[in-house]
Amino acid sequence: MKERDLMLLHYITGIGILVFGSIHIATVFLTYPFQGTIWETTLRFDSIPYAILPVYRNALLAASLFGLLLCTTIHAMNGLRSIIAELIGARKRWVETLLVAVGAFLLVYGTRTILIANALV
Amino acid sequence: MVERVKFRVFRYRPEDGGRGIYREYEVPVKKGMTILDGLIYIKENLDPTLSVRYSCRMAICGSCGVRVNAIETLACHTQILELRRRLITVEPMRNYPLIKDLVTDMAPLFRKQKALMTWLIRQDTEEQENPTRQYLQSEEELERYLQFTYCIQCGLCYSACPVVSTFPDFYGPQPLMKAYRYYADSRDEGGVVRTRLVDRFEGVWRCHFAGSCSAVCPKGVDPALAIQLLRRAALKG
Ligand code: SF4
Ligand code: FES
Numbered sequence: 001m002k003e004r005d006l007m008l009l010h011y012i013t014g015i016g017i018l019v020f021g022s023i024h025i026a027t028v029f030l031t032y033p034f035q036g037t038i039w040e041t042t043l044r045f046d047s048i049p050y051a052i053l054p055v056y057r058n059a060l061l062a063a064s065l066f067g068l069l070l071c072t073t074i075h076a077m078n079g080l081r082s083i084i085a086e087l088i089g090a091r092k093r094w095v096e097t098l099l100v101a102v103g104a105f106l107l108v109y110g111t112r113t114i115l116i117a118n119a120l121v
Numbered sequence: 122m123v124e125r126v127k128f129r130v131f132r133y134r135p136e137d138g139g140r141g142i143y144r145e146y147e148v149p150v151k152k153g154m155t156i157l158d159g160l161i162y163i164k165e166n167l168d169p170t171l172s173v174r175y176s177c178r179m180a181i182c183g184s185c186g187v188r189v190n191a192i193e194t195l196a197c198h199t200q201i202l203e204l205r206r207r208l209i210t211v212e213p214m215r216n217y218p219l220i221k222d223l224v225t226d227m228a229p230l231f232r233k234q235k236a237l238m239t240w241l242i243r244q245d246t247e248e249q250e251n252p253t254r255q256y257l258q259s260e261e262e263l264e265r266y267l268q269f270t271y272c273i274q275c276g277l278c279y280s281a282c283p284v285v286s287t288f289p290d291f292y293g294p295q296p297l298m299k300a301y302r303y304y305a306d307s308r309d310e311g312g313v314v315r316t317r318l319v320d321r322f323e324g325v326w327r328c329h330f331a332g333s334c335s336a337v338c339p340k341g342v343d344p345a346l347a348i349q350l351l352r353r354a355a356l357k358g
Binding site: 002003004007008082085086087089090091 | 284287288289290320321322323324326327355356358
């Protein structure tokens with residue numbers, strides 16, 4: 001992949017994070033009036049599986065969550081690629097391979113979580 | 122009126138190894154004296170072993186780049202009294218191999234310029250060898266790159282660049298700016314080749330737009346702007 005295509009992807013995923021991230025935060029915070037107190041639903045993380053999951057049993061929101069996962073993973077791995085190169089002062093092939101592997105793992109694991117949350121599997 | 126100002130000068134001799142030391146010298150300063158005048162005074166009167174590079178003494182040749190109180194500047198272009206300090210620290214530029222004292226090896230800058238083919242690329246080699254006409258340009262065409270031709274290759278921007286500091290393979294502000302200078306020139310035919318060269322991991326994308334290159338340029342050139350314009354060119358392909 002050309003560097004310019006990667007960077008274009010970096011900018012697009014950055015905007016994606018902003019859009020999908022906003023949807024995600026809005027969903028989490030705006031749904032609490034219908035679910036009980038904010039503490040019970042969103043801020044008490046141990047209650048999240050019970051309180052917030054029903055909200056995501058909605059194909060559109062699940063898709064937006066997947067969008068957030070995709071954008072964050074691509075943006076973060078590409079960002080780490082240049083941060084690490086600048087930190088160690090050189091570009092290393094094994095670092096980039098490792099980042100692709102970590103990114104792939106995050107995508108698979110995140111997708112699995114979204115599917116479980118949506119009771120699709 | 123003569124004032125006495127203390128110069129704290131970085132000294133380095135390769136044969137000694139190590140990281141270099143700072144030596145202090147007291148210099149009598151008159152109005153109008155530059156940092157370069159101060160360094161020449163030290164060399165002529167206090168310590169003849171001090172090495173400093175200069176030539177024109179009028180901000181034209183670009184050979185006297187140093188860091189004065191941690192800011193990149195031309196020694197011949199900086200008046201001592203205007204700094205309003207009793208102690209002035211003079212150090213060599215960063216991001217270059219050090220030769221001796223304040224003298225740096227500019228080879229990385231010129232090597233990168235060469236790698237980016239920073240010259241006019243044209244197909245009509247015969248016309249260039251035996252010119253029969255002028256390459257005319259309109260005023261607008263000239264203005265697209267004019268400010269970038271003011272560069273005197275002093276290398277201060279390259280020294281001030283924080284990305285070159287941490288990632289030495291980055292082409293750096295001056296070579297990229299010069300690549301844009303030719304890219305934007307209507308007489309040049311190397312646009313495709315040059316955008317391909319800058320569209321590398323070490324190329325335009327590593328710039329964090331810190332802006333220190335443009336801030337230190339003694340000629341008012343804006344390499345940070347050139348890099349952003351070059352990014353646009355690289356995206357267009
Ligand atoms: S752009 Fe400015 S600071 Fe950089 S080499 Fe040219 S004249 Fe010097
Ligand atoms: S001596 Fe020529 S620029 Fe300073």
